[in-house]
Each structure stands twice: as C-alpha cells, then as structure tokens.
Amino acid sequence: MSSPGFAEALVLRTQQLTPHMYRLTFRSEFAADFTLGAPGQYLKVLAPALGEAGPPVFDPDTYKSRMRTYTLRHVRPQVQEFDIDFVVHGEEGIAGPWAKQAKAGDRILISRPGTLKFTGEGADWHLFVADMAAIPAAAIELEGLPEHAVGDAFFEILSEADRQPVRAPAGINIHWIIKADSHAPSDELIDAVRSVTWRDGAPSVFVAGEFSIAGTLRSFFRKERPTRKDLTYVSSYWKLGLIEPEHKMFKAQAAA
Incomplete structure (x- = not known):
C-alpha cells in the first residue's frame, strides 16, 4: 500500500551497464507528470526487501x-517511463542489491x-x-552542455x-x-582535481560524492581556488559507514 506522497513503479527492463552499475527502466503514473527537463532531478525510492517482488x-x-x-537518468513522460542507474557493492545497502536481482514485473515505491x-x-569552462x-x-549535466563547452570531468x-x-x-x-x-x-581523485590545469575565465564546478570528497573539495574551492558561488555545486551524497538518514543528520550537523 502506498502513501499519498508515493506511487508504485513497475520494472519494465533491466540492464547491467558495468560490473557495478545496473540500469532499471520503470513505468509509473507519476512519470506522466515528469518533464523532458526532469533528468538530473532526483527521486526518493522505497525498494522491497531483497528477494521480494514488491511493492514494499x-x-x-x-x-x-x-x-x-x-x-532520474532518462525520462519518457509520453509513455510514463523513466530510467534509474543503481550502483551495486555486493550485498551492501538496500536498493542496490535489490536492483541487481530485480526483474520485469517487480515493483517499488517512488516520490515525485x-x-x-x-x-x-x-561559465567559461566546466569542472x-x-x-x-x-x-x-x-553525466546528465555533462550531456546537457552546449557543443562548444570545454573543461574536465x-x-x-x-x-x-x-x-x-x-x-x-x-x-x-x-x-x-x-x-x-x-x-x-x-x-x-582529490589529488587529480587539485592538479587540474586552471583555465582562464570563470568555471562552473560540480562536485558530488562521498562526504569526505565533498568536504575536502568544498574547502579547496573556497580557499585555494575561489569560484563563483552561483556557479559552484558541492554536495555529499553519502558517507562511509552511515545509511542515508544518518548521513542527512550528520550533514546537517556539519553545516550548522
């Protein structure tokens, strides 16, 4: 049973992109309201327990x-479909292990x-x-850049x-x-970023990943290579040893 803030999403197809990343294609009534600009936005996902077809x-x-x-990696609102890429580290986590064994017909819950x-x-260039x-x-942000864009990823x-x-x-x-x-x-990774050739002009900076990556590079772009605040995005998506709710609390306390 779903809540008013969640809807069921049905697995249509699964694809192993790389040894540690799986792409699942879903259909959901929520996807009819997604816009073509929705890739790059994010969803809250409730996956079933490992081995269950769902929904939870x-x-x-x-x-x-x-x-x-x-x-949201790709969206096709006209057919109420979207793709999500899941990183899988063996049996660690909840959604990753479920995605690895998911099959067409399985169901999850998603938010808008x-x-x-x-x-x-x-920006004059991009990092x-x-x-x-x-x-x-x-990758979504990179794929949306104009053809003349220059920079490093x-x-x-x-x-x-x-x-x-x-x-x-x-x-x-x-x-x-x-x-x-x-x-x-x-x-x-951090050493490579510190060593990048700094181009002329104002860069846009996109940094996302584990908490220590975000923290170290946030300091770097504030103190050693100051960048424009309106062109800088630095965010921790997870933290070693913590599940997502714990990471959010830790992140909020660190920012306080």
Missing part, C-alpha cells in the same frame, strides 16, 4: 530508514522528483567531479570495466580514476 509495504513510522535517493540546484550557464554514486547526476570508478559512455562535448576531457576499494579514501 509503506509504514509511516519506519519508511525513512529504508528510503534512498536516486537520480526534487530539483537539483545547479547551473553552468554563464565535474563525481564518485560512482554521483556519476549519473554528473573526473569520475571515480571501481574497476576499468566500470567506464561507461557519456555523451559529453568534444572539448570536455573525461578522466577515469580507479579505486578498487569502495571503502578506501579518495586521495587519487
């Missing part, structure tokens, strides 16, 4: 502990989309930084085979940085 039972007292946030507050309009959990959001992945096609402008250099241990620090 909505419990107003406990649903937040199972709720996870995912990016929220808006990602980022724009690169007016993107994302770990694997944030690649879907970063640094994507942290778990293996060489986790590279995936991104339709970025020819002037965007995509750097794939491999970190085989998902629990290890992202030192190589």
Whole structure:
C-alpha cells in the first residue's frame, strides 16, 4: 500500500551497464507528470526487501530508514517511463542489491522528483567531479552542455570495466580514476582535481560524492581556488559507514 506522497513503479527492463552499475527502466503514473527537463532531478525510492517482488509495504513510522535517493537518468513522460542507474557493492545497502536481482514485473515505491540546484550557464569552462554514486547526476549535466563547452570531468570508478559512455562535448576531457576499494579514501581523485590545469575565465564546478570528497573539495574551492558561488555545486551524497538518514543528520550537523 502506498502513501499519498508515493506511487508504485513497475520494472519494465533491466540492464547491467558495468560490473557495478545496473540500469532499471520503470513505468509509473507519476512519470506522466515528469518533464523532458526532469533528468538530473532526483527521486526518493522505497525498494522491497531483497528477494521480494514488491511493492514494499509503506509504514509511516519506519519508511525513512529504508528510503534512498536516486537520480532520474532518462525520462519518457509520453509513455510514463523513466530510467534509474543503481550502483551495486555486493550485498551492501538496500536498493542496490535489490536492483541487481530485480526483474520485469517487480515493483517499488517512488516520490515525485526534487530539483537539483545547479547551473553552468554563464561559465567559461566546466569542472565535474563525481564518485560512482554521483556519476549519473554528473553525466546528465555533462550531456546537457552546449557543443562548444570545454573543461574536465573526473569520475571515480571501481574497476576499468566500470567506464561507461557519456555523451559529453568534444572539448570536455573525461578522466577515469580507479579505486578498487569502495571503502578506501579518495586521495587519487582529490589529488587529480587539485592538479587540474586552471583555465582562464570563470568555471562552473560540480562536485558530488562521498562526504569526505565533498568536504575536502568544498574547502579547496573556497580557499585555494575561489569560484563563483552561483556557479559552484558541492554536495555529499553519502558517507562511509552511515545509511542515508544518518548521513542527512550528520550533514546537517556539519553545516550548522
């Protein structure tokens, strides 16, 4: 049973994009209201328990502990369809393991989309930084850039085979940085960003990923390479050792 804020979404198709990323295509009545600009926005997802077809039972007292946030990778509102890319780290987490074994006919609960507050309009060049959990959001922004855009994108992945096609402008250099241990620090990613050739003009900066990545680079772009606030998006999407509700609390306390 769903709540007024959630609707069922039916799995139509599944595709393994890379060893650690699965794309699921859904149909839902909510998707009829999505706009073609919706990719890049995010949904709250309630997945069934591992091995269950769903949908999960909505419990107003406990649903937040199972709720996870995912990016809308593609939308097709005319047929009420959308795609979500799920990162899978073995049996860790809730939605990832479920997505790995999901099949057509399985069902989840979804919310209506929220808006990602980022724009690169007016920038002279672009800089993107994302770990694997944030690649879907970063890829969407890259794919929406004008053809003449220039800059760099640094994507942290778990293996060489986790590279995936991104339709970025020819002037965007995509750097794939491999970190085989998902629990290890992202030192190589951060060092690569610190060493990037700084171009003339004002950059747009998009940084998303684990809490320590966001914190370190937020400080870097404030103190060492000051950027325009209106062109800078830095956000932690998760934190090692914490589930999403705990991460949100930790993030709020750190910002206070």
